[in-house]
Amino acid sequence: MLDPSRNPLLLWDLSFLLILVIVAAAGIGGLYYRKRRSEERLVRKLLASSWVWTNRTLRSELHQKDPRPALEAVQGMRINLKGNLERLPEESKAAQPVREMHEACLRFLMQVGSLPADGETGLQPGKWAAGGGYRLTLEDALIRLRNALEAGMNQLQEAYGIEKLPPSETNEEG
Numbered sequence: 045m046l047d048p049s050r051n052p053l054l055l056w057d058l059s060f061l062l063i064l065v066i067v068a069a070a071g072i073g074g075l076y077y078r079k080r081r082s083e084e085r086l087v088r089k090l091l092a093s094s095w096v097w098t099n100r101t102l103r104s105e106l107h108q109k110d111p112r113p114a115l116e117a118v119q120g121m122r123i124n125l126k127g128n129l130e131r132l133p134e135e136s137k138a139a140q141p142v143r144e145m146h147e148a149c150l151r152f153l154m155q156v157g158s159l160p161a162d163g164e165t166g167l168q169p170g171k172w173a174a175g176g177g178y179r180l181t182l183e184d185a186l187i188r189l190r191n192a193l194e195a196g197m198n199q200l201q202e203a204y205g206i207e208k209l210p211p212s213e214t215n216e217e218g
Contacts, residue, residue, distance in 0.1 A: 086131060090138075098194065118153060119153065125145050140199075141199040142200075144196050152185045155181065156181060
């Protein structure tokens with residue numbers, strides 16, 4: 045058997061191999077850390093934009109005058125969520141909640157996508173017919189969408205240890 049104390053070249057080879065393993069492990073660890081930080085930054089940005097859309101657009105009273113701003117906001121949110129979903133690694137903790145939020149936007153758009161245009165029954169220029177079927181459909185869809193988005197945001201905040209964003213001043217009493 046070879047004795048490293050009698051063969052300095054063998055000791056050097058073993059030391060070099062150990063250093064190589066340590067450097068490789070540090071490099072892999074650093075790459076994982078950078079990937080994780082990048083993913084967390086992406087989730088933080090997604091949460092901030094989702095909070096703005098949910099609290100300023102989807103909770104406001106704008107849809108009572110005209111549904112188009114809400115529809116446009118949800119379409120923009122859907123596109124943003126899809127882009128973020130494509131950037132996330134499949135094994136990411138964020139993938140499932142983001143996917144569910146994206147699907148909630150799609151369901152909303154399918155449910156209210158056939159709303160009448162200006163001048164058609166139920167929607168008059170500048171105002172909805174109070175209590176009309178289309179308005180009730182939109183309001184029901186908004187409630188479902190808000191709930192789904194808030195659930196997804198809560199999952200993301202919990203998974204990444206991100207502090208909850210402040211409640212909106214337009215929050216509905218309920």
